[in-house]
Amino acid sequence: MDNVVRILFNSLQTGAVYALAALGIVLIFRAGKVTNFAQGMIGTFNAYVAAVFFRWLGWSIWAAVPIALVTAFITGVVIDKIFIRPAQNSKPMHKQIITLGIIMILTGIIPFIFGVDPIRLGRFFPTGGVDILGTTLRFNTMFTVALSVALMGAIFWFIQYTRWGLAIRVTASNKVTSQLMGVPTNTVTMMAWATAAMLGALAGIIIAPQSSVNPTFMLDVQVSAFFAAVFGGLQTFFGPVFAAFIIALARNSAMFYLSDIWGNAIVYILILLFLYFKPYGLFGEAPVEKV
Amino acid sequence: MSKNTVLKIDDVVMRFGGLTAVDHLNLEIKEGEIVGLIGPNGAGKTTVFNCITQFYDSYEGSITFNNEDGETIDLKSKKVTEIIDLGLVRTFQNIELIPDLSIIDNVMIGAHNQFKTGLVQHLLSTPKVRKEEKRIYDKALDVLAFMNMSDLKDQMVHGQPYGILKKVEVARTLMSDPRLIILDEPAAGLNDSETDELETLIYKIRDEYNASILLIEHDMGFVMNICDRIAAINFGKNIATDTPAKIQAHPNVQEAYLGKGDDE
Amino acid sequence: MTEKTNSTITKNTIITFFKERPWAQYILFGVLLSSIAFLPQIGVMRNSTMSIFALIIIYTIAAFGLNLLLGFSALISLATAGFIGGGALGIGIFLNMGLPFEVAVLLVILSGIVIGAFIGILSLKSQGIYLAITTLFVQEILRQIYTSVGIFGGERIDIGTITILGGIELNRFNFAHRSIIFLILIAVMVIIMIIFRNLIKSRSGRAFMAMSRSKSAAAAMGVNIMKYRVYAFIIATVFAMLAGVLYAMYYQSAPTRAWTLDLSLLLLAMVVAGGFKSVFGMFLGAFVVYGIPTLFLEDIFGDVSEIFAGLLIILVVLFYPQGLIHSGPDIKKGFKKIVGLFRKKEVTQDE
Numbered sequence: 001m002d003n004v005v006r007i008l009f010n011s012l013q014t015g016a017v018y019a020l021a022a023l024g025i026v027l028i029f030r031a032g033k034v035t036n037f038a039q040g041m042i043g044t045f046n047a048y049v050a051a052v053f054f055r056w057l058g059w060s061i062w063a064a065v066p067i068a069l070v071t072a073f074i075t076g077v078v079i080d081k082i083f084i085r086p087a088q089n090s091k092p093m094h095k096q097i098i099t100l101g102i103i104m105i106l107t108g109i110i111p112f113i114f115g116v117d118p119i120r121l122g123r124f125f126p127t128g129g130v131d132i133l134g135t136t137l138r139f140n141t142m143f144t145v146a147l148s149v150a151l152m153g154a155i156f157w158f159i160q161y162t163r164w165g166l167a168i169r170v171t172a173s174n175k176v177t178s179q180l181m182g183v184p185t186n187t188v189t190m191m192a193w194a195t196a197a198m199l200g201a202l203a204g205i206i207i208a209p210q211s212s213v214n215p216t217f218m219l220d221v222q223v224s225a226f227f228a229a230v231f232g233g234l235q236t237f238f239g240p241v242f243a244a245f246i247i248a249l250a251r252n253s254a255m256f257y258l259s260d261i262w263g264n265a266i267v268y269i270l271i272l273l274f275l276y277f278k279p280y281g282l283f284g285e286a287p288v289e290k291v
Numbered sequence: 292m293s294k295n296t297v298l299k300i301d302d303v304v305m306r307f308g309g310l311t312a313v314d315h316l317n318l319e320i321k322e323g324e325i326v327g328l329i330g331p332n333g334a335g336k337t338t339v340f341n342c343i344t345q346f347y348d349s350y351e352g353s354i355t356f357n358n359e360d361g362e363t364i365d366l367k368s369k370k371v372t373e374i375i376d377l378g379l380v381r382t383f384q385n386i387e388l389i390p391d392l393s394i395i396d397n398v399m400i401g402a403h404n405q406f407k408t409g410l411v412q413h414l415l416s417t418p419k420v421r422k423e424e425k426r427i428y429d430k431a432l433d434v435l436a437f438m439n440m441s442d443l444k445d446q447m448v449h450g451q452p453y454g455i456l457k458k459v460e461v462a463r464t465l466m467s468d469p470r471l472i473i474l475d476e477p478a479a480g481l482n483d484s485e486t487d488e489l490e491t492l493i494y495k496i497r498d499e500y501n502a503s504i505l506l507i508e509h510d511m512g513f514v515m516n517i518c519d520r521i522a523a524i525n526f527g528k529n530i531a532t533d534t535p536a537k538i539q540a541h542p543n544v545q546e547a548y549l550g551k552g553d554d555e
Numbered sequence: 556m557t558e559k560t561n562s563t564i565t566k567n568t569i570i571t572f573f574k575e576r577p578w579a580q581y582i583l584f585g586v587l588l589s590s591i592a593f594l595p596q597i598g599v600m601r602n603s604t605m606s607i608f609a610l611i612i613i614y615t616i617a618a619f620g621l622n623l624l625l626g627f628s629a630l631i632s633l634a635t636a637g638f639i640g641g642g643a644l645g646i647g648i649f650l651n652m653g654l655p656f657e658v659a660v661l662l663v664i665l666s667g668i669v670i671g672a673f674i675g676i677l678s679l680k681s682q683g684i685y686l687a688i689t690t691l692f693v694q695e696i697l698r699q700i701y702t703s704v705g706i707f708g709g710e711r712i713d714i715g716t717i718t719i720l721g722g723i724e725l726n727r728f729n730f731a732h733r734s735i736i737f738l739i740l741i742a743v744m745v746i747i748m749i750i751f752r753n754l755i756k757s758r759s760g761r762a763f764m765a766m767s768r769s770k771s772a773a774a775a776m777g778v779n780i781m782k783y784r785v786y787a788f789i790i791a792t793v794f795a796m797l798a799g800v801l802y803a804m805y806y807q808s809a810p811t812r813a814w815t816l817d818l819s820l821l822l823l824a825m826v827v828a829g830g831f832k833s834v835f836g837m838f839l840g841a842f843v844v845y846g847i848p849t850l851f852l853e854d855i856f857g858d859v860s861e862i863f864a865g866l867l868i869i870l871v872v873l874f875y876p877q878g879l880i881h882s883g884p885d886i887k888k889g890f891k892k893i894v895g896l897f898r899k900k901e902v903t904q905d906e
């Protein structure tokens with residue numbers, strides 16, 4: 001019984017991390033019309049920033065994180081303006097290749113700026129927790145999950161109920177028409193990139209304490225986030241978030257009950273099978289093709 | 292089905308969710324005929340084409356095709372990729388060509404199923420492959436000569452003027468020695484002299500290839516000139532099917548959309 | 556006067572001969588490249604440099620497969636590195652089982668066909684992002700398999716001396732043997748070049764392009780999209796595995812940790828930079844993306860290969876979407892400008 005509860009608690013945090021990253025992917029996909037393969041890498045880069053302030057400069061995690069979020073914001077804006085904007089009219093595949101190029105650039109730059117050693121990042125609440133049903137639910141977990149959910153909730157609210165949110169939804173459904181209607185789509189896209197970068201950075205910051213900040217520590221998050229995005233369906237914002245928690249739960253369960261090496265692979269295979277039959281995800285619908 | 296019917300659309304209904312795009316449509320096309328399908332935007336014309344060519348195969352009713360050997364084939368039993376083998380071929384409203392291939396390469400794609408050689412043979416470029424490639428290449432040369440486009444054969448499709456692109460699409464259809472050619476708005480975007488050229492071309496195709504032609508068009512002058520019969524539809528339903536003169540005078544047709552008559 | 560005309564005629568005949576026969580160009584290229592096989596022996600080139608060229612050739616071969624997917628069929632695959640690894644480790648396993656070399660190669664190719672077909676079929680319902688993720692997953696799964704499953708030996712599989720054609724022994728520690736292996740690499744690359752060109756100029760090549768540029772038209776013209784997608788993946792997988800086999804041949808060992816997503820991305824960069832659908836472009840891409848940083852930049856800046864590759868492919872996509880192979884005219888123009896600047900200097904100096 002306490003195993004089940006423990007898996008549940010772990011999945012909340014892992015799910016939150018996947019969800020943050022997945023939301024970033026879907027934001028850029030819908031509002032920026034690009035499949036951003038670099039989501040994980042951008043998060044990694046900014047997690048490094050937090051780690052550097054925390055470990056090298058000795059700042060408190062509460063101070064280091066906002067700095068990282070600011071640099072994430074800047075990273076998103078810079079990438080959009082310098083690399084994505086010029087390619088606005090390129091074919092989708094070309095835009096995808098550009099994001100792959102960004103991965104390479106970031107991967108290459110990291111050793112030069114941050115060195116080659118992994119850097120440890122601390123938790124928000126290093127110790128302490130509450131005993132529930134035989135397992136400890138850490139304060140840190142509660143905080144990170146609450147923070148993530150609150151953040152995503154705020155974003156959903158923003159998208160649904162504000163003018164800028166409307167701009168995002170409109171740009172997501174038809175960019176050209178939006179432009180004709182006077183919607184500042186370029187700003188919308190830039191906001192999407194900046195927000196996605198921040199979400200990715202936060203995801204990295206939350207999960208880094210479990211291992212360390214190193215060039216590949218977000219690979220699992222990256223892959224899972226993409227799976228969450230397509231599993232949940234790229235046509236809604238909440239679908240991928242929902243799917244992220246499901247994937248986290250499935251993954252942790254599979255890794256515990258079936259095999260800790262192949263647990264995640266099993267989950268991914270199941271999702272791929274699901275996608276074979278429902279290619280547009282849980283909540284997506286096939287667009288009707290007009291010839 | 293009478294002896295020289297080529298295509299018969301029999302009580303076809305096509306629904307998309309709550310929308311009935313084609314509503315009990317009937318139409319017969321005979322050998323050597325040029326038939327026009329007209330109707331306001333959204334009347335269901337392209338949907339009819341897509342049903343005929345089996346892009347949509349969930350329609351009710353039947354669409355049957357009489358091939359060269361006189362067999363009557365229910366098109367629903369065929370996959371999209373098998374339609375061209377029957378001698379039924381189409382062009383597209385939005386040009387669907389390959390921009391980074393030459394014009395003659397694009398035309399040769401129209402003969403895709405006439406090749407007997409397979410992937411491995413292509414990798415090795417066997418003598419058989421080279422013979423076949425030459426045969427189809429020569430055929431494409433003939434088609435391009437027929438369309439007076441021989442000097443353009445090696446130019447890339449990308450960047451060609453719209454009128455040329457439309458002609459390349461038509462050339463592509465001729466590669467399959469078609470029995471019925473379906474033209475989706477062939478005159479769209481063409482100026483007056485290009486439209487006249489198109490008229491001449493279509494007659495030429497009908498005569499040389501013994502093909503029937505079904506076309507969708509909005510250019511009323513063009514349609515009235517060239518068609519033997521016209522089927523007017525609206526909201527997916529038949530309004531009237533008759534000779535151009537009778538259609539022009541038909542009150543329901545006028546009411547639906549002719550308005551001020553020709554738009555020349 | 557007559558002598559000049561004679562030599563011009565001969566020159567023109569030779570040029571036309573090569574122009575009309577691409578396969579001759581590839582063979583000529585291979586012959587020229589073969590000189591590298593002997594340069595270390597006469598002391599003009601370091602052994603490590605020859606290894607870099609060997610890797611360039613190996614990557615070129617894998618790039619051809621990826622080119623078929625990317626350039627012709629518009630299908631992104633991030634799993635190329637995993638398949639190269641599969642070829643290298645696969646042949647390692649088969650050889651260590653005692654199988655004759657040729658049989659081992661055949662087995663690797665067969666498994667490439669099966670795996671490629673499997674992925675092709677899986678991919679049928681996916682487009683764009685879904686496909687990319689599927690290949691990402693395959694890449695990561697393969698990497699996990701190679702590093703976790705015992706049969707792959709943990710760090711690497713050692714192969715040792717290879718015996719080909721029943722009796723010829725090749726040991727990479729023997730310099731002459733190493734040259735022979737290098738020549739074999741070149742020979743395979745030239746064959747792949749010829750095969751690739753045959754393919755793209757054939758009905759199948761046109762079908763690949765039709766399928767990716769306009770599915771509706773392709774279907775209406777009778778192209779069986781499913782069939783050709785599967786073909787594309789089969790060929791791409793087999794080429795990648797073949798590249799892996801050659802890797803194992805040259806280094807006579809197959810590592811488990813080298814087949815990463817980063818390598819897949821590097822290969823993608825080679826295809827993009829070199830030029831979709833271009834034969835020489837693949838070598839150019841491999842040379843520019845891997846060769847230039849490793850040969851020239853590493854000594855000055857350290858390992859900048861990734862930054863360089865990343866910037867390069869972004870620039871290529873923005874300014875030369877057809878690939879650097881088509882930058883010829885611009886390079887000529889730039890050249891002429893520079894030459895022109897020098898000429899101007901000369902003139903003003905004379906005055």
